[in-house]
Amino acid sequence: MSTSERIAFTLKVNGTDYPVDVEQGRNLLSVIRSEIGLTGTKEGCDDCECGACMVLLDGQPVNSCSYLAVQAQGRAITTVEGVIDGDEMHPLQRNILEEGGVQCGFCTPGMILSAHALLARNSSPSEEEVRIGLSGNLCRCTGYAKIVAAVQRTATELHA
Amino acid sequence: MSFTIARTVDEALAALTAGATPIAGGTDLVVGARHGKAALPANLVAIDRLDELKAVVETKEGVSIGALVSHHAIETHPLLASAYCALADGSALVGSPATRHVGTLGGNIMNASPAMDTGAPLTVMGAEVELRSTRGNRRMPIEQLWTGPGRTSAEPGELCVAIHLPKPGPKANSAYVRLEYRRAMEIAVVGAAAFVALADDGTIAALRVGLTAVAPTILTCNLVEQIGRPVAAAAEHAAQMAMEQCTPISDVRASVGYRRHTVGVMARRAVEAAARRAAGEKIAIPVNRAVGIGAAS
Structure with a gap:
């Protein structure tokens, strides 16, 4: 896979729009952690087995290690940082x-x-x-x- | 290199004609690329937002399932989980809740893995697959779709749009069981689906058996010679037939000998479970737990 070609789009994470400019083949996990800076989502197996990378996409669970970031545009992404209610734990x-x-x-x-x-x-x-x-x-x-x-x-x- | 999000089926077909590869849930494509099985295609068209391919429609002939219906939607669909049980059994065993929410029926069959959990259920129930391209539509028995591991008879530019299942008829139902080493994130070691119709006296009126992960494609047998025989005898015959007909490989999950033996066990249990359902018994989806596969939690 050629990963050199970049693509610019917006990801909506926990209600906030984040413009990103990343390689087409980048997974959602690495963009959430490294580009957006939300590190609550973890990389475990990086192979769709362990669930440490779970996020919600329009409310449904998705293994973000195995989901293309570019495919998540236009969807509401929820990470663990987004389930907290103000200063109150969920x-x-x-x-x-x-x-x-x-x-x-x-x-x-x-x-x-x-x-x-x-x-x-x-x-x-x-x-x-x-x-x-x-x-x-x-x-x-x-x-x-x-x-x-x-x-x-x-x-x-x-x-x- | 390109990535487009199709808003209509026509947009998707135009992208396919231009050489793009469709991506729905990406659960095979993205994981496969990382494993080095096949590089992620340079040109992708996302088809996951095509709502017109996400419907389950009951028709006069049976039911039509859009290619983008998810495994989660199948396992929880009242009609599919009661009258087309083998498919619901299969979808309920796929991966984890996350896999089942993004993974689609169309993706599962077009990926053409011999270990796919929806393949044998579809063949025993007499499924037809509908493919569409800018040149038009065509329908064929689903067995004709698979030509080898990871290979289909779909032509460049063709998109799977629907799977059609005929009505099971009276006193008929189906079941899919698979051998697994763990209860989630598992791939079938072997599996078997059965479609059973019962006569009024409880003997077999129709019996079809499909086998998973024991041949280059799903292996399906129409056991017409079992018509009129008792269920127990037909189940035993199906087990013998499965062991004789299969051509498994040895790999990291199982040896040839183990697969050959266990596919017989799966075939027998699938026939027995399908017959119980055909007689009106409700068995929870997936049937695996009820037939003693996988330890109780």
Whole structure:
């Protein structure tokens, strides 16, 4: 792939328009991190396996390592920086902390975005549905139980 | 080098005629480029915004599924997940929620992997694929689309626009099961789909079996000789047939011998599950868990 030819376009990330000028073959992950400077989104496997790079595209989860940045123009991109509400943590963030679902923290942004998308389409998921919703996100520390509990606790809170 | 976003199918066809490669979800194209399988094409036309190719339409003959319908839309579609179960089973097993949201049915079949999870479901249900170019439309049985691993009979300039499935008919349904080593982000080690129609006495009225990842393309058999036989005997026959007909390869996921043995197991379970559905039993999508594949969480 020739990566030398550049292309200028705008990406809307967390409600803000960012003009970028990057190679046509650049993935969305590297543009979000290196051009826009939002480093909450992580590069793990860089191969569509681990989910550390998860972002939302018009509300749907996408592996940003394997999505062309140029193809995301005109869509609303949400990163972990965008789920926070002012100075308040999103309930998912707070509950993952409180349940002990964070150890090294590398998978956490991707987990939060997958869980965010899941709760948007299913407000009271069963444990099995949470596990399916998070099935594209690997965590090598926690054993998942506490992350799943945090998502279910968030669903209960949002219902109350 | 170019990148354009098509706003209409005609715009997409014009770009294809000029030599561009279509990109929908990009889940095969972009990952494949990074693996060095094939460089990212220099000229791309994004087709993911063509809403006219995202509809599932029930017709007199059956159902028409737009090429850009996502796996997520298929696995959650009430009609597809009840009457065309094998396809919903297959789409529900693809990748992860992220893969299933951006990955499309058209992309899956045009990528022409012998391990595709929607291929065997489509052949056993009698699918036709519709291709369009600036010269017009043509439809063909989907088996005629695949000519080898990663190869199709689509001509330059042709875009897959829809997949058409006939009505299953009374007391008929289907199932797709696959052998997997983990429950997500997995590719079929082997897989099997079955379409079963039952006679009033519960014997086989129609049986077709499709096999995944055991030949250069999806292998499909119409087992007409099983008509009138009990389901259990037909399932056993399907297992034997699968093991005899397959021509698997050894690769990083499995050996020839393991694939040959397990595709028989998958074929038997697919026939049994399809027959249970044909008899009216509701089995959750994907059927894999109900037939004992993959540990319970």
